[in-house]
Amino acid sequence: ETGVTQSPTHLIKTRGQQVTLRCSSQSGHNTVSWYQQALGQGPQFIFQYYREEENGRGNFPPRFSGLQFPNYSSELNVNALELDDSALYLCASSLAGGKYEQYFGPGTRLTVT
């Protein structure tokens, strides 16, 4: 069984640029959630995708967008990067529904300078 993978592991971007982060779900999972974890804080929910549709969104502006593909892999796109976007971005896969545990990838560390 393959776990959740994310790429890249680290990324450095300049303010105003755009970035795409990628996630491959664990086999058998149809739901992907993305989280932002700032240093010293708990993960904050960005959004969730189920069957290629956005299925819930946290308190993040529209410049944070995503995609889910037919094989349940996913992308997180962030436009017009700001310094405060520097964080660890975590992807989690699961079955649909809040009673199911989410399995997390190792994360992508984004630094915006």
Place this chain on the structure above:
Amino acid sequence: AQSVTQLDSHVSVSEGTPVLLRCNYSSSYSPSLFWYVQHPNKGLQLLLKYTSAATLVKGINGFEAEFKKSETSFHLTKPSAHMSDAAEYFCVVSDRGYGQNFVFGPGTRLSVLP
């Protein structure tokens, strides 16, 4: 709206002594509750979960937690701490619905002294 309070930002114990990490939650629905652990520069690993079966839940690495609805608590315990337990621990509440269903607490950093 759901929320999670982790009452201690940092807990320090000696190796071989008990561990208690406290978590209180707020939820409009009958929740599911989870504990995750995050070691430095690693992803989040599920320790245990409560989803309306037995109120005392056993997890990996000797951890367990008890769901107390009357106290809205889900404290994490371990009888004897090991050096490898040093990490950040997150309590999570979920309303079992769809969409934004995982709300994390701010975390408790556990230090284990030799």
